[in-house]
Amino acid sequence: MNKTWWKILASVLVVYTAVAGLLLEVPHLAILNETIRNLYFHVPMWFAMIVLFSISVFYSVRSLLSQDRNDDIRAVESVNTGIIFGLLGLLTGAVWAKYTWGQFWSFDPKQNFAAISILLYFAYSVLRNAIDEEQKRAKISAIYNIFAFPMMVVLLFVLPRLQDSLHPGNGGNPGFNSYDLDSNMRLVFYPACLGWILIGYWVYTIRFRIRLLENKQNSIR
């Protein structure tokens, strides 16, 4: 039980946010209208992605220090899961942008930088595929992962602050916290973030265990 409680919590939270996010009262605003509910589904993807990429950097550092094969697999699987969440974040954002900004891709700085930071991790996967030898691959890809992480932080957290963005909370657009004075949205938003982060972590652990089993099978044969 002490190993499954957080999985149950994650499922309950995500189901709760899916239901409550679509049914609960939200502020009625011009242009945004009901699309404001996308906050519950779009933003948590980014939180989950950033948490997963941070996990991967942590294990990359560990794999450099320990030379342990499992740390390397943990790093690459959390990157893979993080990429999925990043793509989902781009997708939910693009669909939302179609109905509020008029286009799927509006040349918004945050959109562009998020796409570039996902490119960074695609480059990481390509780098891994380019090296055959296992230990060398673990070492070099860990180094690139650690090298790329500060750049991703600059891309996602620093550069968008320097430019105007169409996103709520940037460039004169009021942020969601100023719309939601009675904190009704927070009741759904915070559980959504926590739930999706936990789901992301869960997916990552499953992928890690599948990889371990695959490796075991391959080594027996």
Add this chain to the structure above:
Amino acid sequence: MQLLHQVKYLIRKELLLEWRSKYAINGVLLYVVSTIFTCYLSFISLNDKLAWNALFWIIMLFASINGVSKSFLQETKGRQLYSYILASPSAILISKTVYNVLLMLVLTTIALGFYLLVFDTFSPPDLLMYYVAVILGSISFSTVFTMVSAIASKAGNGGMLMAILSFPVIIPVLILLIRLAKNAVDGLPWENSWDDIGMVLVVNVLVVSVSLLLFPYLWRD
């Protein structure tokens, strides 16, 4: 003190090797000049200053990838081994970076001069600020590409991997540089650009410190 001595000696070695063959500087110079000339022939009717600015940075980006990538990719395995025995890894990385900065400074200065000569419609009103942007550009291209070329050379197949790995990492810096250069083209006062200059310097410090931390792990085979 030991480190400083080694760095000085290694930089002298790089410069001496370059002076003897003059391969890098002449090769990349010819590359830049012919690219600028090709652009001149193809875009002669283009009258937009900002487009010329973007074109200049694209040319610089590709020239510096070609120029800097050879720093590690070109070294033979035996020579690498030899210098690794003699010097500490930090000294090797610092000397390569400094050498690349010098190379790129010479190169970008000549390229900017040629660019101004060929495109007489393109002369930024604040040439000093433009030159500062160019200097910052050569420094940041060198710091980033030196480390990436070390990673790519260790991974085996050099050229293509170098481009894939370096583009996502350099884009944040490139965005800042293009903005700074655009300020110079628009003739904005210097107060508007201090933020960008500071940000480029911060990113450079970040890149150099991460590279110094990671390089010792990279070269040890």
